[in-house]
Amino acid sequence: VSGATVGLRRRPDRPGPRTRTLATVVLVVVAVAALLGGLELAGGGRAARELLGAALRPSLDPELVRQLAADAVTTVTYAVSAISVAVLLGLPAAVLVSGVVGGPRWRGPRQALRLALGAVRAVHEIVWALLLVTVLGLTPLAGILAIGVPYAATVARVVGERLQDVADAPVRALRTTGARDLTTLAYVHLPLAAADVAGYLTYRLECAVRSAAVLSFVGLGGIGFRITLALDDLAFDRAWTGIYVLVLLVALLDATSGRLRGRVAW
Amino acid sequence: VSAALAPRPRAGRGLAGRLGVAGATLAVVAVAWATALGDATGRLAGAGELLARAWRFLGAVAGTGTDADAWRDPSAWWDITRLTAETAAIAVAATALGLAAALLTLPFAARSLALDPAAGPAPLSRLLLVSSRAVHAVLRGTPELVWAFLVVFLLRPGPFAAVVALALHEAGVLGRLAREVVDDLPPPPGRALRSLGAGRVTVAAYAVLPRGLPQLTTFALHRAEVVLRATVVVGFVTAAGLGQRLRLDVSFFRWTDLALVLLAYVLLAWLGEAVAGRLRARLR
Numbered sequence: 001v002s003g004a005t006v007g008l009r010r011r012p013d014r015p016g017p018r019t020r021t022l023a024t025v026v027l028v029v030v031a032v033a034a035l036l037g038g039l040e041l042a043g044g045g046r047a048a049r050e051l052l053g054a055a056l057r058p059s060l061d062p063e064l065v066r067q068l069a070a071d072a073v074t075t076v077t078y079a080v081s082a083i084s085v086a087v088l089l090g091l092p093a094a095v096l097v098s099g100v101v102g103g104p105r106w107r108g109p110r111q112a113l114r115l116a117l118g119a120v121r122a123v124h125e126i127v128w129a130l131l132l133v134t135v136l137g138l139t140p141l142a143g144i145l146a147i148g149v150p151y152a153a154t155v156a157r158v159v160g161e162r163l164q165d166v167a168d169a170p171v172r173a174l175r176t177t178g179a180r181d182l183t184t185l186a187y188v189h190l191p192l193a194a195a196d197v198a199g200y201l202t203y204r205l206e207c208a209v210r211s212a213a214v215l216s217f218v219g220l221g222g223i224g225f226r227i228t229l230a231l232d233d234l235a236f237d238r239a240w241t242g243i244y245v246l247v248l249l250v251a252l253l254d255a256t257s258g259r260l261r262g263r264v265a266w
Numbered sequence: 267v268s269a270a271l272a273p274r275p276r277a278g279r280g281l282a283g284r285l286g287v288a289g290a291t292l293a294v295v296a297v298a299w300a301t302a303l304g305d306a307t308g309r310l311a312g313a314g315e316l317l318a319r320a321w322r323f324l325g326a327v328a329g330t331g332t333d334a335d336a337w338r339d340p341s342a343w344w345d346i347t348r349l350t351a352e353t354a355a356i357a358v359a360a361t362a363l364g365l366a367a368a369l370l371t372l373p374f375a376a377r378s379l380a381l382d383p384a385a386g387p388a389p390l391s392r393l394l395l396v397s398s399r400a401v402h403a404v405l406r407g408t409p410e411l412v413w414a415f416l417v418v419f420l421l422r423p424g425p426f427a428a429v430v431a432l433a434l435h436e437a438g439v440l441g442r443l444a445r446e447v448v449d450d451l452p453p454p455p456g457r458a459l460r461s462l463g464a465g466r467v468t469v470a471a472y473a474v475l476p477r478g479l480p481q482l483t484t485f486a487l488h489r490a491e492v493v494l495r496a497t498v499v500v501g502f503v504t505a506a507g508l509g510q511r512l513r514l515d516v517s518f519f520r521w522t523d524l525a526l527v528l529l530a531y532v533l534l535a536w537l538g539e540a541v542a543g544r545l546r547a548r549l550r
Contacts, residue, residue, distance in 0.1 A: 047419050073301070080298035115536075122535030123528060124498045126411075130516050135320045140302045214409045214499065224412065231415050239416075247407030 054236030058244055068226055068245045075222040075249070078143055078215070079208035083201065085148025086208075090155030093117065098160035100189050101181040120153040125211045129220070143220040147211050151204060158200060162193045206253045213246050223249075326521040335522035342523055346511065350530045352425055353507035357494040357538075359429045364436025364493075365486050368444045373466045374398040375441060376448040379474065382460060399445075405438025410496045414503035428506040432493055443485045447478045480549050487542040494538050498531065 095101055097114050129146035136142040170188045179187070216225030223246050230238035329335030336342040373379045375398040380391045414431035421427040448470075456473040464472075475482075501509015508527050515523040 051416060051419050077298040077302040080295055081302045084295045118536055118539065119532045122532045124495050126499045135316065135323055144302060210409050214411045227412055243408050243412060247404050250407040251403055
């Protein structure tokens with residue numbers, strides 16, 4: 001059944017079904033043409049066949065699998081450490097930018113902090129890693145901070161917005177009893193937002209695992225480093241093994257964090 | 267007070283339960299730090315040395331003590347302006363391409379569209395459902411950077427390769443988000459259309475998308491901001507946009523050029539946030 005034949009009532013100001021179908025076809029043709037126009041194959045069909053064929057038969061070399069398992073552990077430890085940094089820096093910042101504490105008097109500093117956090121977020125983890133490596137040297141601490149610092153800015157924004165969205169009635173009820181900002185923060189804002197925040201943090205942990213895997217691009221160990229090595233050797237089958245281990249790791253975290261989210265309440 | 271107000275899910279109840287969760291979390295974090303740092307703490311320079319290094323680095327970025335800084339070089343400003351525009355174009359194109367791919371696979375990946383309970387078991391649809399979800403998982407689980415590494419084996423380095431690499435990851439992310447949005451919609455309108463004999467494309471177009479679109483657009487705008495940030499890593503590999511420039515600047519220790527690129531990214535992110543915020547507000 002084509003879309004046009006379903007007898008939906010048409011508003012008079014809308015173009016007719018034929019015009020719309022024609023416009024859709026033209027747009028699709030233009031989009032596809034633009035895509036194909038940009039399609040310049042570099043390695044030709046052979047490279048494509050080798051690359052995609054390797055996806056179906058990844059290397060099962062036991063040595064490689066053992067290395068990848070160790071890399072997976074490294075990647076997860078980086079991610080967990082980075083999230084702890086993000087929480088330590090991000091939650092206080094979230095309280096500050098949310099405006100829950102301090103009231104209208106602090107609007108100026110709050111706005112400044114918000115802009116600064118935006119700037120911290122704008123710089124990708126890998127760029128943070130490049131910058132931190134020039135100062136700290138090629139140590140795991142550089143990798144952990146490279147993820148932790150921009151993630152703290154993201155946590156501050158998201159958790160800050162969540163704190164702002166807390167229902168108004170309980171806050172006002174507590175205020176009529178004479179409670180101050182810190183009291184409402186401790187007894188209304190934080191408890192009401194805690195479940196969502198915990199869920200969000202487990203989601204960020206997944207993101208951190210992916211980021212940690214990618215960080216090995218600057219020379220810090222992990223799954224990504226193994227993938228890069230394999231690609232440098234044009235060993236596509238070994239690269240795909242690394243990719244599948246990474247996908248498996250993220251899927252595993254996804255499943256467990258989903259379960260944790262349901263279980264843990266604060 | 268809070269106990270009466272908070273709608274509390276199960277488990278983790280009581281002080282003991284909460285302390286247990288907190289303790290376990292702390293233990294995991296401590297083990298992670300110990301394992302991650304390992305014996306590397308010995309290699310870390312002292313705090314004084316680190317501060318001195320950081321100070322020197324900031325000075326180099328600001329351009330103190332050099333004549334050849336990019337701040338006063340019009341050609342650097344022009345080059346970076348051009349690359350900023352290219353970066354924005356890459357981000358928009360990649361999000362659009364990823365969204366298109368996600369929407370094209372939506373009729374197979376969303377349970378409420380793919381499976382019709384009234385029509386009985388449909389093994390082919392079920393197979394398509396499982397396989398399209400698996401494809402989304404692989405697309406999503408593989409970071410943009412790794413896609414970029416793979417894509418440059420197939421396509422010439424350049425903005426288009428960057429768009430494809432970003433879009434591959436985005437198709438997986440948006441594919442999952444779109445299917446969750448669709449599966450959370452109340453089913454009656456779709457069922458009504460289907461009882462009239464409508465196929466899954468028609469149901470998607472007339473019953474699902476109109477209601478799911480605002481939420482989906484919100485997600486797409488949010489992802490566009492993420493993509494904008496990710497252009498830098500993909501640019502490293504595919505030699506496109508500001509990422510390429512940044513990589514060269516770091517390699518050649520052109521710290522003032524690097525500062526310009528970072529400034530461009532910050533401005534771009536602020537602009538993107540403002541535009542997305544305005545579009546979101548209009549959708550409400």
